Amino acid sequence: MAGKKPAARARYAAGLTAGLVLLALAVAGGLAVGAQPVPPAEVLAALFDPDAPHASLVREVRVPRTLLAVTAGAALGLAGAVMQGMSRNPLADPGILGVNTGAACAVVAATVLLGTRSLQAVVWWALLGAAVAVVVVYLLGGRGAGRGTPEGLVLAGVAVTAVLGAVVSGLGVLDADAYGTLRIWSVGTLAGRELPVLWEVLPFLLVGAVLALAVAPALDAFALGDEAGRALGVAPGRVRLLGTLATVLLSGAATAAIGPVGFIGLVAPHVARLLTGPDHRRLMPYAVLTGAGLLLVADIVGRVIARPAEIQVGIVTAFVGAPVLIWLIGRTRRNRRSASTSASRKAVATA
Template identity: 80%
Template sequence: MVGLALLALAAAGGIAVGAQPLPLGGVLRALYDDTAPAASVVREVRVPRTALALAAGAALGLSGAVLQSLTRNPLADPGILGVNTGAACAVVAATVLLGTDSQAAVVWWALTGAAVAVVVTYLLGRRGPGRGGPEDLVLAGVAVTAALGAVVSGLGALDADAYGALRIWSVGTLAGRELSHLWHLLPFLAAGAVLAFALAPALNALALGDESGRALGIAPGRVRLLGTLATVLLCGAATAAIGPVGFVGLVAPHCARLLVGPDQRWLMPYAALTGAGLLLVSDLAGRVVARPAEIQAGIVTAFIGAPVLVWLICRERTGRRA
């Protein structure tokens, strides 16, 4: 309840605060009066932006929780493992090479790119000396992200005009988003969320190991396949709307784990709640710090998440030495 209250407060701040200062009374009036002076700013800019931040942040936090459980890797994150970049690369390629501009088509391209990236990262990580250990998967994700980032840059050189429209999006931003983006994403986000929550008991069993999981009546291969599908749906749809925002899927599950422990039945909803709040607050901070300009949400989450990643890596190494 406290978390929901704080999230509601952050959502109210997302609607009330922006690059253009507005009196609180004017904001409240704009919510119910179409003729209010601030109606266009509040209804067409801030409300869609806030709603999309809540949906995309929850999706990224939930996908991070599923991915960390699937890989048994506390460093797993859709951004670090190249899933976000894969989705972004597919969207840029479709836009520059095929001229795709339909929001529905963009979502499907993002899902395809995310699926390919997660498979490639997992296969490369399994070839390392630790056979899928935390550092191997992170290094594989860094390599995939770098390679796909180079592809995105190369595509930008082919068609500067088309890439120019995607340049800010490729950093990860909520600026200029409309409610239509959210309606296109909701079916994929809902399907991914339902699938993830349905897998929670199986992921708890899988955490004990494949053999113990089989003894408890689950099929590890099927659980991993369905969990990967849930991650692709959640992360791919979110990336299609706001671009590749990193570190939300890394930080949110760890914050949730500190509150409720490792039980996926509790961890997943808290990770979704934390992810929504983190992205919303990051977007709000980016609007306030550089006013009247703004800092993209993806840059703010990187400032927050990079120190957390370093701390987690140091903790993993210390634990192994002990």
Template identity: 50%
Template sequence: MVRPQARAQALRAAGLLVALGVLALTVLLSIWLGSKDIPFLATWDVLWNSDGSNDAVIIHEYRIPRTLLGMLVGGALGLAGALMQALTRNPLADPGLLGVTMGASTGVVISLAFFGLSSVLGYVWFAFAGAAFAAVVVYALGGTGRGNATPERLVLAGAAVTAVMYAFNTAVLLMDPEAFDEFRFWNVGSLAGRYVDVLLPVLPFLAAGILLALLLIRPLNALAMGEDLGRALGTNPARVRALGALAITLLCGAATAAAGPIAFVGLAVPHMARLLVGPDQRWVLPYSLVLAPILLVASDIVGRVIAPPSEIQVGIVTAAIGVPVFIALCRKRKLAAL
């Protein structure tokens, strides 16, 4: 006779496989659909046999890199959100809570206003450096005084650093209208114009962040039972938070640098994962890693086909699609406990 726990584990594993299947289907749709109409059979043919035609160039040089970047950015934001909510014990935490997103924005503002960089490849490194700097400052502030960097201290430090950087960005952009015009296109969040030259530089950081986050699954489960019990189980809370902050910086910093700030994904996807599998981080993090790319890539598809030949940025679509769904989930049942 199969035990209920084993049956539940099997159902969760089956659900993850289904989610992976949905992600694969979404990826195929992203390669097929776009502002230029390419028949499905033609798309399938040039996908495996590039003949140098215009359709092949569109698929191989534009749609495939854009789709891969959407998968990586979505997975990074979903995983960063799940990790942040677990570390801070705050169900409303998202990748912007520790100042990482605002730090990336500050890096872009500096690159535009003071160095005159206007290409994505030019300011992606400034964005990542700004995100890393903000995370270091937040963790340093959260760890001052007696005791270690607690979740409450980190949240307060993140809010303070975000406020200071927001004021700096506003002051610089108000004095430089040209930089403001460039910044507003990055700030809305988009996968358009982000191809292999942007994907490759951020790929090592995203891969390292994903690996580090997955390695923290067991320590996070131990900390969920309380710090004292976590220590008794051999977990060092301070080290887990430090490594978690590093993973969040790598994930959110690289994702934001590549695609701009994309709201909602890091906040809502972990809740959806917990509604499906409960609070066990062994399942929440992998589900978040798979569900978030589905949401982001599907939103990008909608943005490409809803108003051809123009496109709507993916950051706008994720908010327009995701927020009503999230509100409906909240109204139907309470947010899953952390």
């Protein structure tokens, strides 16, 4: 047994190292690939020499875009891991449960109705919208016959997303000029984003990440249920509060930066869980790397698939994530039926 732990730690460290190498390759691709390809040697020269060929393209367009993709993807992956652990729901995701759409709706409403233009105000409105959406979805998902089930929360999230999406479209009718500036952003895009956007949201993302990592050990005990968690010294109310705050900060700030991008928070934790198991302290670093890599690769695919035009990253992630969601719903139902059948057989055998 003693020999297994160092071996497991070595495998875990090797996996993280491999993830970092793959992310570095994706970053290199993000700097080189686009409507105008730039050879790797010229990318390297442009990073260090402002007068080099393609320096303006690489330094002013692709570096900010790539950094935002990595940061926002990492935030969404981490937010998804927290939501899935906190709700004990394998289908939880900031996009599916309406959190991203809530943030986007608040930003559009503030822009159209209040004339908000400053980036700082946009971030605060996004956080407020994300918080309200979280509360509404969990209130709706806790009612009725589907109370507390993964499908019930997903249905509540879909309903809230649909309503908020209609509100966003309606606001566009009120002020077409203001909405025109937000039309592409509301789909989820990294095009045209600049470094000041990253610096504005980075403090919120860092605080959210610290909170998420702080609740990671408690989420493992929390997964056993409220009563078992209390027996292990975990306060469920405190875990829910800190976990919700982390989710709001991570997903709200990411949405303020690049718009509502779905499915990264759903897919990244599941990929990480396949590699690490259910331990959240080991899972979360992998979810960060996976989320960052997925969003960056999706952005690269969007740049080249319709060249010289490009497809917004939110559309690319939807094409990838929707089949994953359908598969997860089917697997969740099969697991529940299997558990129910097993419990019935045990009851009959005992009787």
